[in-house]
Amino acid sequence: MYVCSCFGVTEQQVKKHAADGACTPRQIASACKAGTDCGSCVRRIQAILGRGACPRRDSAGQGQPAFSEVQELEEAA
Numbered sequence: 001m002y003v004c005s006c007f008g009v010t011e012q013q014v015k016k017h018a019a020d021g022a023c024t025p026r027q028i029a030s031a032c033k034a035g036t037d038c039g040s041c042v043r044r045i046q047a048i049l050g051r052g053a054c055p056r057r058d059s060a061g062q063g064q065p066a067f068s069e070v071q072e073l074e075e076a077a
Contacts, residue, residue: 003048004034004041014048023049 001011009032017031025045029035035042 003044004032004037006037006041007033009034009041011048014045018049025049 003009003011003014013032014028014034017028020031022028022031025035025042028045028049035045
């Protein structure tokens with residue numbers, strides 16, 4: 001199904017770009033131009049990204065918030 005009629009971008013293409021690391025409509029636009037012409041697809045792109053098309057990234061890369069490492073260091077000192 002087409003998400004962006006202006007540039008012929010499909011839902012699968014948006015999901016692929018999201019899997020490759022584009023996690024915002026602006027990043028999707030940079031990857032494939034979707035959302036940069038008339039803008040009518042931006043809400044659809046947001047909905048796709050909101051349904052888990054974009055893998056979550058950990059702040060610390062370990063499944064914990066980044067500040068927890070700081071707290072652990074402070075407690076150890």
